[in-house]
Amino acid sequence: MSYLSWFKNHSKKHQEIVKKVATFELIEYFRWENISKTDIDFCPLFAQNRKCHDISNLNCYLCACPNFRFDDSAKSLKSWCSIDSKDGAKIEHEGIIHQDCSKCTIPHDEGYIKKHFDSSWLKIMKKCHS
Numbered sequence: 001m002s003y004l005s006w007f008k009n010h011s012k013k014h015q016e017i018v019k020k021v022a023t024f025e026l027i028e029y030f031r032w033e034n035i036s037k038t039d040i041d042f043c044p045l046f047a048q049n050r051k052c053h054d055i056s057n058l059n060c061y062l063c064a065c066p067n068f069r070f071d072d073s074a075k076s077l078k079s080w081c082s083i084d085s086k087d088g089a090k091i092e093h094e095g096i097i098h099q100d101c102s103k104c105t106i107p108h109d110e111g112y113i114k115k116h117f118d119s120s121w122l123k124i125m126k127k128c129h130s
């Protein structure tokens, strides 16, 4: 093996490890117990020491949710769930329907976050609106 091939190969392996550790730390950072203290302006509930879902392992990295869809210009159906989650529901108010995610915890699970991870939140959420 030449110096150069070792060098290039090692660089790839190194990059993979750096990527993995950084991702893990970023996800940990977004755990409610941490981010609700470090970035109080990230969510209006943090100032009230509240969570959107009463679960112990709440992670905020994928709030809102990559499965959420919305259309501000629609007349009646303003938002919906693209996977029709069994824990999702609809709320209707004055003829306008919105998606109710209050009982669905899919995007707050760290396994789900790792599976759909990208450092760009916008990229993960790109299908939420057209």
Ligand code: SF4
Pocket (backbone or CB within 6 Å): 065, 066, 067, 068, 069, 080, 081, 082, 083, 084, 085, 087, 088, 089, 099, 100, 101, 104, 105, 106, 107
């Ligand atoms: S119901 Fe669940 S999966 Fe569907 S958009 Fe809401 S949080 Fe996401």
